[in-house]
Amino acid sequence: MPLAAAIVKYAALHREIFGEYEYSLLPQPSEANLQRIAKPFLQFLVDEGLREIEAVVLIMQTAQGYGFLETVPAYYALSWLTPKLLESFLKAALPVGNELDDQHGFQVSVIMLLRNGFLHLWDRMVEVEQLGGQIQYGVHVHAIRRRGIGTGTSSMSSAVEISLRREQPQEAGPSPVKAAAADGREPEEFFSLYPSPAEVKDKEKSLGDFGETIACDYLFVAAPFDVVLPLLGDGATPDETEYINALRPMTLVASLFTSTSVMERPIESMVEGSKLTGEGRLYSARHTRRVNDPSLPPPADGREPYVGHQLYNGRMAPADAKAAQATMVKDLAAYGYQDVQVGKYCAFNTYLPHLDVEGVCVHKYPWKLLANQGQNHTVWIGSSACYESVLDVVNYNNLLLDREHIKLVD
Numbered sequence: 480m481p482l483a484a485a486i487v488k489y490a491a492l493h494r495e496i497f498g499e500y501e502y503s504l505l506p507q508p509s510e511a512n513l514q515r516i517a518k519p520f521l522q523f524l525v526d527e528g529l530r531e532i533e534a535v536v537l538i539m540q541t542a543q544g545y546g547f548l549e550t551v552p553a554y555y556a557l558s559w560l561t562p563k564l565l566e567s568f569l570k571a572a573l574p575v576g577n578e579l580d581d582q583h584g585f586q587v588s589v590i591m592l593l594r595n596g597f598l599h600l601w602d603r604m605v606e607v608e609q610l611g612g613q614i615q616y617g618v619h620v621h622a623i624r625r626r627g628i629g630t631g632t633s634s635m636s637s638a639v640e641i642s643l644r645r646e647q648p649q650e651a652g653p654s655p656v657k658a659a660a661a662d663g664r665e666p667e668e669f670f671s672l673y674p675s676p677a678e679v680k681d682k683e684k685s686l687g688d689f690g691e692t693i694a695c696d697y698l699f700v701a702a703p704f705d706v707v708l709p710l711l712g713d714g715a716t717p718d719e720t721e722y723i724n725a726l727r728p729m730t731l732v733a734s735l736f737t738s739t740s741v742m743e744r745p746i747e748s749m750v751e752g753s754k755l756t757g758e759g760r761l762y763s764a765r766h767t768r769r770v771n772d773p774s775l776p777p778p779a780d781g782r783e784p785y786v787g788h789q790l791y792n793g794r795m796a797p798a799d800a801k802a803a804q805a806t807m808v809k810d811l812a813a814y815g816y817q818d819v820q821v822g823k824y825c826a827f828n829t830y831l832p833h834l835d836v837e838g839v840c841v842h843k844y845p846w847k848l849l850a851n852q853g854q855n856h857t858v859w860i861g862s863s864a865c866y867e868s869v870l871d872v873v874n875y876n877n878l879l880l881d882r883e884h885i886k887l888v889d
C-alpha cells in the first residue's frame with residue numbers, strides 16, 4: 480500500500496476509534512476499541528496493516544522524544560499523531576496545494592516555530608496581562624497539607640496549607656533571573672535533572688529555613704506529579720498515589736553544541752533509514768541558524784550552533800549524564816560533525832510521564848483522573864495529567880475550564 484493510502488487509512492481508523500473530539504485528550508473509547516489499542520504502537524501498526532507509515536511516525540513521534548515505537552503504548556502515539564497532523568504532512572507532500580482544503584477539509588499549517596524562543600511567549604503574556612504581581616518566583620515547596628487527609632487535620636482553617644522557602648524576597652517580576660539581578664543575588668538553579676522522588680523531600684529538608692506557610696483554598700499541581708507526591712507525605716489519597724506511581728517518565732536530553740561543520744538541512748533526523756537509533760543515540764540535530772533564518776550569515780568564528788536530542792527510557796541519574804554526552808559526541812563524529820564543542824547539556828528526566836498499556840487500557844487512569852479533578856481541593860494539571868506538549872497542556876486546562884470538569888468540593 481502506498482504511503483498516502485496508509486495515512487488515509489490511519490486517519491479513518493483513528494476517527495473510527497475515537498470519533499471527532501475537541502481539545503487534545505483522547506475520549507475514552509469503547510471496551511472493544513480499548514482492546515484494539517492495548518499494545519505498543521509498532522504492534523498496533525503491524526496488526527492494523529499500517530506498517531507503511533512507520534518511517535513517517537518515527538520522525539513525528541520518536542524524533543520528538545515521544546517514546547520508542549516498539550515500547551510506547553499505542554494510546555500515546557494516537558494522542559499525538561492525530562488525523563489532522565498526518566493529513567497535513569500528506570498535504571504538504573502533494574503538489575495540489577490548498578485545493579485539498581476545499582475538497583476534503585484538510586488542514587495544513589499545524590506546526591510552528593517561535594523565532595524568539597518559547598519562553599519569550601510566556602514572558603510576554605506575563606507582561607501584557609500584567610500578571611507579574613500574582614506570580615511568586617523562586618519558591619521551594621517543602622510540604623503540602625490538605626484538610627482532612629493524612630496529617631492535614633479536619634480543624635485546619637484553610638483547605639490547603641503549603642510550607643515553603645523563598646530564594647529571595649517576594650517580588651513581582653518577569654523572570655526569576657531578572658528579579659534576582661534586581662536584588663543582587665543569583666537565583667538557585669532550578670534543576671532540569673530532577674532528583675528522584677525519594678530524594679526530593681530530603682533535598683528540600685536539607686535546605687532548611689522553612690519559616691513560611693501559606694494558606695490556600697485550592698491546590699493546582701502543575702509540576703511533575705512524582706516530584707510533588709513526596710511533598711504530600713501521607714496526605715495523598717490512594718487514587719492519587721496509584722495514578723502517580725503508575726507514571727513512567729522518560730529522559731529527553733537537549734544539548735547545545737557548536738561545530739565547524741555546516742549542515743545543509745535545518746533539522747537532521749537520525750531516526751530515518753539505516754542510521755543508528757535506539758535508547759541514548761543522538762536522534763536529531765537542529766541547525767539553529769538555518770531554523771531561525773536561513774539567510775543569516777555564518778557566525779564570525781565559524782562555529783555553527785546546533786541543538787542535539789537524545790532519548791532515554793526512565794529517569795537519567797546525574798551520574799549517567801557524562802556517559803550520555805560521550806555517546807552524543809561519538810554519534811556526531813559518525814555523522815560528520817567536526818570539531819564539536821558541547822555547551823549546555825540538559826537532561827529533562829521527568830519527560831513524557833506516561834502510563835503503560837495496562838494503566839491506560841485496563842485501569843483507564845487518564846479518564847479516571849479527569850473524572851476526579853477538583854476532589855480534595857486539588858486539580859492535577861500539566862503534562863503528568865495529559866501529554867508532553869504545550870498544546871496538550873493548554874488544551875487540558877481549557878477542557879477543565881470549558882467543560883466544568885473541575886468540581887471544586889469544599
Ligand SMILES: Cc1cc2nc3c(=O)[nH]c(=O)nc-3n(C[C@H](O)[C@H](O)[C@H](O)COP(=O)(O)OP(=O)(O)OC[C@H]3O[C@@H](n4cnc5c(N)ncnc54)[C@H](O)[C@@H]3O)c2cc1C
Nearest residue numbers: 618619620669701702706733827861862867868869870872
Ligand atoms: C527540550 C524540550 C523541548 C520541547 N519542545 C517542545 C515543542 O517544540 N513543542 C511543544 O509543544 N512542547 C515541547 N516540549 C514539551 C513542553 O515543554 C512541555 O510539555 C510543557 O512545558 C509541560 O508543561 P507543564 O506545565 O506540565 O510543565 P513545565 O513547563 O515543566 O512546568 C513545571 C514547572 O514546575 C516547576 N517545579 C517543579 N518542581 C517544583 C517544586 N517542587 N516547587 C515549585 N516549582 C516546581 C518547574 O520549575 C517548572 O517551571 C519540549 C520539552 C523539552 C524539555
